[in-house]
Amino acid sequence: MQPKSVTVRVPAKINLQLGVGPLRSDGYHELVTVFHAVSIYDEVTVETTAAGTGLSLEMIGDTTVAADASNLAWRAAELLAEAAGVDADVHLRIHKRIPVAGGMAGGSADAAAALVACDALWRLGTPREDLSRLAATLGSDVPFALHGGTAIGTGRGEQLMDVLARGTLHWVLAVSDQGLSTPAVYGECDRLRADTIVADPEVSESLMHGLRSGDARTIGLALTNDLQDAALSLRPDLARILQAGEELGALGGLVSGSGPTLAFIVADEERALDLAVGLMSTGLVRSVKRAQGPVPGARVINESW
Numbered sequence: 160m161q162p163k164s165v166t167v168r169v170p171a172k173i174n175l176q177l178g179v180g181p182l183r184s185d186g187y188h189e190l191v192t193v194f195h196a197v198s199i200y201d202e203v204t205v206e207t208t209a210a211g212t213g214l215s216l217e218m219i220g221d222t223t224v225a226a227d228a229s230n231l232a233w234r235a236a237e238l239l240a241e242a243a244g245v246d247a248d249v250h251l252r253i254h255k256r257i258p259v260a261g262g263m264a265g266g267s268a269d270a271a272a273a274l275v276a277c278d279a280l281w282r283l284g285t286p287r288e289d290l291s292r293l294a295a296t297l298g299s300d301v302p303f304a305l306h307g308g309t310a311i312g313t314g315r316g317e318q319l320m321d322v323l324a325r326g327t328l329h330w331v332l333a334v335s336d337q338g339l340s341t342p343a344v345y346g347e348c349d350r351l352r353a354d355t356i357v358a359d360p361e362v363s364e365s366l367m368h369g370l371r372s373g374d375a376r377t378i379g380l381a382l383t384n385d386l387q388d389a390a391l392s393l394r395p396d397l398a399r400i401l402q403a404g405e406e407l408g409a410l411g412g413l414v415s416g417s418g419p420t421l422a423f424i425v426a427d428e429e430r431a432l433d434l435a436v437g438l439m440s441t442g443l444v445r446s447v448k449r450a451q452g453p454v455p456g457a458r459v460i461n462e463s464w
């Protein structure tokens with residue numbers, strides 16, 4: 160027997176390191192990145208509908224994301240149905256809390272959650288490696304949203320290797336109203352680097368050392384993002400917020416992924432609250448979120464029968 164509905168919770172990510180190598184012939188860049196899943200979650204519920212009704216999608220908490228076949232979660236449900244040879248008669252409900260177009264892989268998270276939820280709804284028992292392969296065809300960040308934790312990503316970012324990390328890290332995120340387009344930020348990065356020879360990136364040893372010892376100060380000093388100059392070029396206002404965060408006591412700060420969300424690391428929860436209040440009182444930031452990491456990837460949290 161199949162459940163009537165399944166709900167999956169899926170985290171946002173930040174990149175503790177985002178090393179962007181040369182542009183490949185397929186239009187992607189070779190990456191060396193360190194993904195870190197943080198405690199800001201979307202929830203995706205899938206519900207069986209009458210045979211022949213096909214797919215439908217509803218967004219809760221955000222009306223700017225398309226609730227149609229162009230939504231990555233819709234494509235994920237379709238892809239899994241095709242691969243498993245089942246009919247995708249299913250209604251998807253996405254409760255959105257991850258900032259949209261924020262550099263935190265919210266769209267990828269929803270796709271990963273839809274894969275896990277439909278797999279449970281249809282009782283497919285798809286092996287993790289197979290789900291991960293399907294995930295990679297949907298987007299470079301989708302496999303990590305399945306995986307969670309802290310992991311090194313190579314290739315387009317879809318090839319993952321766990322990082323041994325100690326303890327819990329505390330983050331303050333400065334969220335923008337206006338999103339940034341990921342392809343536009345990569346394009347700006349290429350434009351800014353047009354006259355330079357781009358070397359293949361390597362994993363930062365000081366970041367690995369900081370993660371292994373759980374030392375927020377070492378991690379703060381080691382945060383790097385090769386897309387940061389491009390994001391700041393498209394959104395110069397972010398530079399003042401980064402500076403304000405560091406003046407207000409952050410141990411480090413950077414643009415998250417392709418931005419425009421900024422991530423600041425602090426020593427503990429109390430300092431996270433202080434920094435959140437401090438950033439809001441500068442008047443430069445519209446909204447802040449506090450989060451902790453690492454947290455697990457997409458997981459079923461409810462099934463109803």
Ligand code: C5P
Pocket residue numbers: 186187188189190297298299300314315316341342345
């Ligand atoms: O894989 P995904 O669809 O999420 O990527 C979105 C866009 O980001 C790509 O179309 C490409 O412009 C850029 N990208 C890239 N190199 C990567 C990952 C993404 O250039 N490794």
